[in-house]
Amino acid sequence: MTSSDPLRDPARCKELLAQIEESVKGSTLRFMEVCGTHTVALFRSGVHSLLPKSVVHLTGPGCPVCVTHESEVAAYLELAGKEGVIIATFGDLMRVPGPGGASLKKAHAEGARVEVVYSPFDALAIARDNPGDKVVFLGIGFETTTPTVAATVRIARQEGLKNFLVMPFHKLVPPALDALLSDPDMAVEGFMLPGHVSAIIGMEPYRPLAERYRIPAVVAGFEPVDLLQAILLMAEMKRQGKPKVINNYKRVVADEGNPKARAIVAEVYKPVDALWRGIGTIPLSGLGFTDAYRAYDAFEVLGVELKASKPLPGCRCGEVLKGIMRPDECPLFGKACTPAQPVGPCMVSTEGSCAAYFKYQIDLNSDR
Amino acid sequence: MCLAVPMEVKHIEGEVADVEIGGVRKQIRLDLIEDKPAVGEFVIIHAGFAIRILNREEALETLKIFQEGWNLDLI
Ligand code: SF4
Numbered sequence: 001m002t003s004s005d006p007l008r009d010p011a012r013c014k015e016l017l018a019q020i021e022e023s024v025k026g027s028t029l030r031f032m033e034v035c036g037t038h039t040v041a042l043f044r045s046g047v048h049s050l051l052p053k054s055v056v057h058l059t060g061p062g063c064p065v066c067v068t069h070e071s072e073v074a075a076y077l078e079l080a081g082k083e084g085v086i087i088a089t090f091g092d093l094m095r096v097p098g099p100g101g102a103s104l105k106k107a108h109a110e111g112a113r114v115e116v117v118y119s120p121f122d123a124l125a126i127a128r129d130n131p132g133d134k135v136v137f138l139g140i141g142f143e144t145t146t147p148t149v150a151a152t153v154r155i156a157r158q159e160g161l162k163n164f165l166v167m168p169f170h171k172l173v174p175p176a177l178d179a180l181l182s183d184p185d186m187a188v189e190g191f192m193l194p195g196h197v198s199a200i201i202g203m204e205p206y207r208p209l210a211e212r213y214r215i216p217a218v219v220a221g222f223e224p225v226d227l228l229q230a231i232l233l234m235a236e237m238k239r240q241g242k243p244k245v246i247n248n249y250k251r252v253v254a255d256e257g258n259p260k261a262r263a264i265v266a267e268v269y270k271p272v273d274a275l276w277r278g279i280g281t282i283p284l285s286g287l288g289f290t291d292a293y294r295a296y297d298a299f300e301v302l303g304v305e306l307k308a309s310k311p312l313p314g315c316r317c318g319e320v321l322k323g324i325m326r327p328d329e330c331p332l333f334g335k336a337c338t339p340a341q342p343v344g345p346c347m348v349s350t351e352g353s354c355a356a357y358f359k360y361q362i363d364l365n366s367d368r
Numbered sequence: 369m370c371l372a373v374p375m376e377v378k379h380i381e382g383e384v385a386d387v388e389i390g391g392v393r394k395q396i397r398l399d400l401i402e403d404k405p406a407v408g409e410f411v412i413i414h415a416g417f418a419i420r421i422l423n424r425e426e427a428l429e430t431l432k433i434f435q436e437g438w439n440l441d442l443i
Contacts, residue, residue, distance in 0.1 A: 119416020
């Protein structure tokens with residue numbers, strides 16, 4: 001089902017749209033998506049602009065680059081340019097602004113050794129080729145990315161590679177949903193749950209959404225039909241007052257997730273409190289190294305610490321990430337802040353809400 | 369960075385597989401999945417690792433349910 005037609009079939013989409021309209025009649029559906037790829041898919045597919053006005057889409061904290069805290073950004077920028085350190089990173093972090101306009105891109109231009117990799121595994125080759133240096137991989141990302149980093153650390157250990165280190169900035173989705181829901185300002189009536197995070201963690205961690213918070217939630221794929229089916233399911237559950245957690249992306253998500261990937265993560269990492277941009281500390285929402293793997297912890301080996309760091313002046317990413325503010329409501333949006341000249345991380349990453357709004361120029365004058 | 373794409377398995381050697389989609393060929397790792405895919409199957413790739421074998425029957429099944437008068441209890 002790579003891009004197979006049934007999942008993009010216009011007639012089917014039209015039918016689903018009509019069903020959604022019928023289901024939300026006289027009511028609303030304020031749904032939040034917590035995956036940057038969903039943000040982009042909703043816009044790019046045109047689904048966002050076709051939805052009835054009463055269906056309101058909120059983007060949540062689902063962009064890993066965006067939720068990386070300013071203190072974490074300051075910490076890796078402090079390492080860039082240090083003697084004997086090579087930073088290996090996903091490309092998305094290159095332009096994320098840090099204190100005083102610093103960024104990895106700028107550090108690189110000024111001589112720091114920074115390598116962009118597609119996979120954490122590629123960073124091992126850099127470590128092998130530079131035995132006299134420490135290669136520090138910036139471990140950002142949610143549950144989908146974490147296993148790839150953990151597996152890489154395990155391979156490094158099997159190989160006896162000692163100059164490969166990780167800054168564990170990993171974040172966990174369910175504790176963040178919990179934190180969001182404990183905010184009384186949150187008026188979310190449905191969750192579109194991340195497809196590939198769920199492929200790892202499975203359905204179990206989401207049960208409280210329906211049972212405790214009574215909010216309908218659907219794991220969704222990324223094709224237009226996937227997105228519309230998920231919205232229809234949320235709308236129907238709300239209408240019927242039957243909140244459930246539904247897996248509607250079974251071709252990729254097994255209900256039990258991927259136990260092998262989780263076991264590898266559990267061998268290398270343990271849950272720790274973590275900082276989220278705009279939200280602050282969320283208990284047990286991140287991962288730190290287990291004792292057995294401490295030798296791979298860049299913080300410990302290189303003596304780096306997370307220090308208090310000021311939020312970026314004027315940037316409202318924090319509120320955008322919580323779904324409280326729409327990107328175009330930020331006073332800097334499209335003016336001082338554009339993808340070419342980003343003020344905050346939500347405008348940097350292609351999965352960032354601000355970047356998506358800017359790129360697709362969505363409904364800027366409408367009231368949704 | 370979160371892009372996870374399905375690619376077709378062309379060749380497997382140990383924990384390494386060659387995969388392809390639309391003429392783009394890549395080498396990926398299989399460390400994260402329990403059952404190894406067969407050549408010709410699609411795997412979902414994220415950051416250089418396969419995270420799941422794509423289940424085509426499930427895809428068709430979901431479509432069928434929605435077409436044939438679905439209701440919440442069916443899903
Ligand atoms: S538009 Fe720019 S400044 Fe405003 S919240 Fe988004 S990233 Fe921050």
